[in-house]
Structures are given as structure tokens and as C-alpha cells.
Amino acid sequence: MKQLKVKLILNHKITGNYWHLEFESGLIARLARPGQFINIRLTDGCEPLLRRPISIHRVKASKVGIMYEVLGKGTQVLSAKQPGEFLDVIGPLGNGFTYSSAATKPVLKKNILIAGGMGVAPLVFLAEKLKLSKPLVLLGARSKKQLLCLPEFKALGCTVKLATDDGSAGFKGRVTDLLNLVLEQTEARGLFSCGPHPMLAAVARIARENKITAQLSLEEHMACGIGACLGCVVATGAGYRSVCKDGPVFFSEELIW
Amino acid sequence: MVKPKSPNLSLKIANLDLKNPVMVASGTFGYAQEFKDLIDLKKLGAIVTKTITLRGRQGNLPPRTCETPAGMLNSIGLENPGIDKFIREKLPFLKKLGIPVIVSLAAEETPDEFVTLIKKLEQHPEVSAIELNISCPNLKKDKLIAQDAQATLALVSSVRKLTGKCLIVKLSPNVTSITEIALAAQAAGADALALINTLAGMRIDVYKRTPKLGAWVGGLSGPAIRPVAVKMVWEAYSKIKIPIIGMGGIIDTESALEFFIAGAAAISVGTANFIDPGASLKIIAGIRQYMTENNMQNLSQLTGRLKACQG
Numbered sequence: 001m002k003q004l005k006v007k008l009i010l011n012h013k014i015t016g017n018y019w020h021l022e023f024e025s026g027l028i029a030r031l032a033r034p035g036q037f038i039n040i041r042l043t044d045g046c047e048p049l050l051r052r053p054i055s056i057h058r059v060k061a062s063k064v065g066i067m068y069e070v071l072g073k074g075t076q077v078l079s080a081k082q083p084g085e086f087l088d089v090i091g092p093l094g095n096g097f098t099y100s101s102a103a104t105k106p107v108l109k110k111n112i113l114i115a116g117g118m119g120v121a122p123l124v125f126l127a128e129k130l131k132l133s134k135p136l137v138l139l140g141a142r143s144k145k146q147l148l149c150l151p152e153f154k155a156l157g158c159t160v161k162l163a164t165d166d167g168s169a170g171f172k173g174r175v176t177d178l179l180n181l182v183l184e185q186t187e188a189r190g191l192f193s194c195g196p197h198p199m200l201a202a203v204a205r206i207a208r209e210n211k212i213t214a215q216l217s218l219e220e221h222m223a224c225g226i227g228a229c230l231g232c233v234v235a236t237g238a239g240y241r242s243v244c245k246d247g248p249v250f251f252s253e254e255l256i257w
Numbered sequence: 258m259v260k261p262k263s264p265n266l267s268l269k270i271a272n273l274d275l276k277n278p279v280m281v282a283s284g285t286f287g288y289a290q291e292f293k294d295l296i297d298l299k300k301l302g303a304i305v306t307k308t309i310t311l312r313g314r315q316g317n318l319p320p321r322t323c324e325t326p327a328g329m330l331n332s333i334g335l336e337n338p339g340i341d342k343f344i345r346e347k348l349p350f351l352k353k354l355g356i357p358v359i360v361s362l363a364a365e366e367t368p369d370e371f372v373t374l375i376k377k378l379e380q381h382p383e384v385s386a387i388e389l390n391i392s393c394p395n396l397k398k399d400k401l402i403a404q405d406a407q408a409t410l411a412l413v414s415s416v417r418k419l420t421g422k423c424l425i426v427k428l429s430p431n432v433t434s435i436t437e438i439a440l441a442a443q444a445a446g447a448d449a450l451a452l453i454n455t456l457a458g459m460r461i462d463v464y465k466r467t468p469k470l471g472a473w474v475g476g477l478s479g480p481a482i483r484p485v486a487v488k489m490v491w492e493a494y495s496k497i498k499i500p501i502i503g504m505g506g507i508i509d510t511e512s513a514l515e516f517f518i519a520g521a522a523a524i525s526v527g528t529a530n531f532i533d534p535g536a537s538l539k540i541i542a543g544i545r546q547y548m549t550e551n552n553m554q555n556l557s558q559l560t561g562r563l564k565a566c567q568g
Contacts (some may be wrong), residue, residue: 231322
């Protein structure tokens with residue numbers, strides 16, 4: 001982990017409130033693992049005061065990409081940053097996904113990636129590392145317009161199945177209901193998921209019922225991002241643990257729901 | 258031209274020797290280890306650890322932090338591994354740094370806990386000073402010790418008898434009169450006062466109509482509380498003789514200087530560690546520059562040198 005001033009290369013809207021930002025940092029690009037995040041300072045002033053933790057979406061050579069949803073003051077400030085500006089970032093931070101990039105033989109046992117909304121961001125980075133095993137990606141969103149990163153997953157050779165709440169694309173219903181259907185026909189090697197808390201809780205339950213391991217990337221408000229303040233804790237079998245340092249990725253059986 | 262002499266930033270508080278007057282505040286710096294990849298820890302004046310209790314504590318229900326205008330609320334609830342595990346697992350790293358280590362201590366139930374806590378630390382010369390946290394707003398108590406002059410006097414007196422180490426007492430801003438409590442701590446034999454702990458506060462999610470913190474209420478820190486802290490340091494400085502370690506929303510050199518001029522002998526950087534881990538080192542350099550530019554040779558030419566408004 002390092003605190004760095006990095007040069008912003010691009011920062012644009014993808015669709016709706018979703019944005020894509022890329023910056024130059026050979027160091028973070030080299031060290032980053034899927035599931036890890038960076039902590040971005042938004043202003044030299046006091047408003048908003050705290051950094052914003054955002055997971056690493058892609059790494060290409062010395063370029064690091066993130067995706068974010070403009071929801072509040074912090075992300076609004078971030079979306080106004082222009083290419084050429086410098087960003088104060090600390091990273092890479094946290095514990096990412098545990099995985100093996102080896103191909104699965106036979107390719108029957110699938111790595112299944114389950115993404116809800118913005119949770120898709122770190123899973124593209126993971127899919128890249130898992131591409132030899134041709135992972136199955138289940139993408140969930142409210143409607144077709146909010147589905148993200150479909151071309152990226154396809155370009156990586158992933159099989160992608162969609163679920164939308166309104167049925168405007170793919171399966172009509174929750175992505176976790178789609179997961180249940182998929183598991184009736186597919187043998188899973190492991191589940192990897194990121195998205196809203198209720199979705200992760202459902203993935204954890206499905207993993208338990210099917211006796212599969214699931215790794216879940218959690219999201220929490222953070223103050224320090226490095227395990228010093230003990231603000232972003234989650235209840236686990238071993239007591240409270242920091243999402244920023246012990247996580248953000250946890251095995252589902254570690255967590256108490 | 259004569260090159261100005263580099264100012265002397267060192268100071269002594271009782272038997273605590275500091276090479277510069279900039280510390281990191283309890284609870285905002287973990288046990289220093291967390292920051293080792295981000296800053297040169299050896300340059301800090303001192304490190305104040307997260308508060309340690311006799312037994313380990315799980316801390317409060319999450320969510321435990323929440324951003325506020327120019328500040329943040331926390332309700333960590335003194336999560337810590339307990340004194341034995343602290344000595345075993347955290348102290349060795351701190352010892353290696355070779356800078357003063359100030360251990361923050363709190364009692365959960367009765368003041369007797371300090372007897373054991375201090376006895377255990379007496380065997381460790383690398384612990385340079387003790388900070389008594391009698392002002393944490395996140396323990397579910399009706400009244401803090403630091404909200405009662407008699408209780409402060411009694412507790413600090415009893416702890417004073419237990420240790421020859423520099424004894425710092427951290428006071429709460431959630432009081433009617435800070436000087437009353439400061440005088441009680443001084444009379445009890447405190448070597449220095451740390452001013453201020455967080456201000457009690459609350460935020461509400463208006464859509465869910467729930468508090469934003471799991472513990473409902475927490476302690477407010479950051480630049481938002483700085484004017485309150487500066488005023489309390491100034492107020493206490495005029496009435497007490499022992500040194501004051503000022504803190505509350507310091508994020509840069511200018512905000513640090515406010516505290517010195519108000520009467521602080523040293524300062525602590527707190528919430529700013531989360532935002533800019535290097536803030537304290539920048540402040541050390543900034544103080545040195547300010548003193549050089551204003552022809553000050555030592556900190557006594559800075560502390561408490563507040564003048565009345567002119568005109």
C-alpha cells in the first residue's frame with residue numbers, strides 16, 4: 001500500500017449514474033489483486049472530509065480503472081474531476097478474492113460470478129484472472145439499461161446470463177433466483193459475489209444449501225481504510241473484523257448474518 | 258546574510274522527552290503498525306495508542322462511523338485486545354520505533370482496573386507515558402469521570418500514586434466548565450492535560466428515520482470541532498500551570514499553530530490521519546518553518562503567545 005498522486009486519464013459517464021474513471025499508476029497496477037480497493041481523497045478542503053473507498057475494476061499495463069455510481073456529494077465531486085488532474089489515492093488496500101487462475105479440467109465445474117448493480121466492478125478484474133476456466137457470470141440489475149460490463153465479460157470468454165427485476169433483459173427476477181436455477185444444471189467450483197447486502201445474504205444462503213464456497217465482497221462506510229480506526233467492522237465467527245483490512249472479501253461461512 | 262538558526266522543537270513534559278511537539282491522537286492511529294507503509298513513523302513526536310482496557314473489548318454495534326459537515330462521528334466503543342495481548346502483540350513493534358510511546362488507558366467498570374493496568378505497564382520502560390482516557394463518550398455510562406471534578410480528582414490521585422511515568426489526563430469537552438475539571442486533574446498530580454476528546458453527537462437517516470450509528474450516538478471529531486477545542490485550550494491555559502496537549506480538528510500547520518498560540522505546549526493530530534496519513538509530518542515541517550520565519554528559537558516563544566485584537 002502506498003499514498004500516491006496519480007494522473008487521471010479518463011472520467012466519463014457510462015450510463016445512468018454509473019461512471020468509469022482511469023488513472024495512471026504502474027505501482028498500483030502491479031500490486032492490485034481482484035477484490036482490493038483504493039481510497040480516494042476528493043478535495044484538499046474539508047468537504048467532503050473522508051476519502052472514498054472504491055474497488056479496482058480493471059488493470060491494463062500501468063492503467064488502473066474504477067467504476068462508481070454517483071449517489072452523494074463525494075461521488076459528485078469525483079465525477080467533476082478532469083483528465084490531466086491529479087488524484088490523491090491510497091492503495092491497493094484490503095484482502096481480495098482467493099482464486100486459482102488455472103483452467104478447470106474438465107470445464108464442467110464452474111467458477112460462478114454473481115454481480116448485482118455496481119458490484120460488477122471488481123468481478124470484471126476477477127473474470128480476467130479466471131478466464132482460463134471460462135467462468136459463468138450472472139449479471140443482475142433493475143432493468144436492461146442498468147446492466148453493466150456485458151461486453152467486457154464476453155470479450156474475456158465468459159458465459160453471461162442476465163437477470164433484471166423488470167424482465168427487460170434475460171431472466172425476470174432476482175439474480176439469486178437465477179443462481180438457484182443455474183445450480184440445478186451446473187456443478188459449481190466456487191461462487192464469487194459483489195453487490196447489495198440482501199443479495200450477498202442470499203448468495204451466502206444458497207452456498208450453504210448447496211455446500212459450495214462463496215466469497216463475498218462487502219461494502220461499508222470507512223474512515224481510515226487501513227484497519228486503524230476499527231470503524232467499518234462486520235460480525236464474524238471470530239468477532240468483529242474490519243471490512244477494510246480483513247476484507248472487503250470474506251468467505252460466506254465466516255460471516256454472521 | 259546570516260542563515261537563521263534552526264528552531265528547537267523539543268520539549269519536556271515531566272519526564273517525557275519529545276523531539277518535537279506533534280503526536281498522533283488515541284484511536285486515530287491504531288497501534289502505529291497500520292501506518293508503517295505510509296509514513297516515516299520515527300519522525301513523530303510521540304505515538305498515543307488506541308485506548309487499552311484490562312479485558313479485550315468487542316466494541317459497539319456497527320455502523321460505527323458517519324461523515325458529518327467537516328467532520329465525522331464515531332462510536333467504536335473502545336474495541337481493543339486487552340492489556341495482555343496489547344503488550345504481547347502490539348508493544349514490540351512500538352518499542353522498535355524508538356520514539357515515545359504513550360499508552361492510552363481506560364477502566365470499564367471500576368477505577369481498580371487501573372492498578373492492574375499500570376502494574377503491567379510499569380515493567381515496560383518503552384512505555385514513556387500514560388494517557389488516562391476518562392472522557393470516552395462511547396461507553397454506556399450516565400456520567401463520565403471527566404464530567405465530574407470530584408471523580409476526576411479522586412481517580413487521578415489514585416492513579417498518580419501508582420506510576421512515576423508521565424501522566425496525561427484526557428478531558429471531555431462535554432462539560433459546563435473545562436477549567437473546573439482541568440484544575441481538579443492538576444491538583445491530583447497530572448503532569449499534563451490532553452484537550453479535547455470528541456464532542457457527543459448524533460446523525461439521523463431521515464428516510465429510514467433511524468440513527469446513522471449502531472450505538473445511536475457517538476463522538477464528533479474533525480475540523481468541525483476545532484473552534485470549540487481552541488477555545489477550551491485557551492480557557493484552561495489561563496487557569497492551570499501544567500502543559501496542555503491540544504487537539505481537535507487539526508489538519509494542517511495553520512490549525513496546529515492556533516492551538517499553540519492558544520496555550521498548547523504540544524498538539525495531537527487525530528481525524529486528519531485518516532484523510533492524509535502524512536499530515537502530522539507536514540505539520541512538524543510547517544511549525545519549524547513558521548518558527549524560523551518568525552524568529553522563534555524554541556516552543557516557549559510560541560505557546561500561549563496570544564495577543565489582544567488591535568484597534
